[in-house]
Amino acid sequence: MNIRNLISYLVLILFLGLVQIFFLKNLALFGVAFAFVHLLGILILPISMRPVTLIFIAFLLGLVLDLFYETIGMHAAAATFLAFARSLWLRAISPTGGYVETEEPSLSEMGFGWFLSYSLPLIFGYSMVFFTADQWGTGGLWTILNKSFFSSIFTCLLVILVQLLFFKRRRRI
Template sequence: MNFRNLISFIFLLLILGLVQILLLKNLALFGVAFCFIYLIGILSLPMQIQHVSLILISFCIGLLVDVFYDTLGLHAASATFLAFLRPYWLKILKPNGGYDDSSNPTLQELGMGWFISYSLPLIFGFCLVFFIADQWGTGGFFGVLNKSLFSSIFTVVLAIIVQLLFFKRRRGI
């Protein structure tokens, strides 16, 4: 990753973190669908990033969100789980010819269908860990599953909208 890409990813993570902390902290559709828009930053990191670096970056981002949410490590643990699963999920989704070394796992780079099949299971895993830890023993299994499913769908829909509006298109598309 060159210096320019590094600066753009840091800026992306900073903006998404600020939007999460300042605008989406108290947003819940119908009391069950929460949005975790900062996950776009973790999901759009380059495919060739080292696994340990990805986990450390995700942990730090989650911990930063935890500081402002007062959630005692829930975001850090869930984001770390997402970062742990991401390389294995990318291997499962790997096309026959493999990935282009310069591509990032974004909507503009790889298309709508691929992005949904990439992001939805990972975000669902994040939400499942988050809500199991958050509501351990009080929410019940179906309450946790309900919040995880609807929060995942809400987050993926907003991630698609954000990428369509603000991410630049790849040349030649």
């Protein structure tokens, strides 16, 4: 990946982080479904990106969100987990021929079914780590699972909607 592509991905991550901070901070459906649209920035980074770089970028994004949300490391821990699990999950769902190294795991590149099977478990893992840290010692397992499930569904729908509305589509023959 060249420096120009890296800068464009970092600008996208910064933009999604700002949208998360200024527009989605207080958005919660029925008190259980929270929006984590900033995860799209981590999810669509190129497949060829080294895991250490990915984890570092995710940690920084989580740390910036923690500063604005006043969550004391919960976003940083969950984003770091997401970046770590992303490499393992990509290997687990790898097609027979492998991935094209320059490909990004986005909706337009990989298709709806693949993107859903890629993003939903990762977003659920992020939500589980985040809400476990949030409810530690005060909430039960049911509260953690409930918030994680509905937040994952809501976030996945928003991530797909953002990609359909704002990302360029590949031309199909």
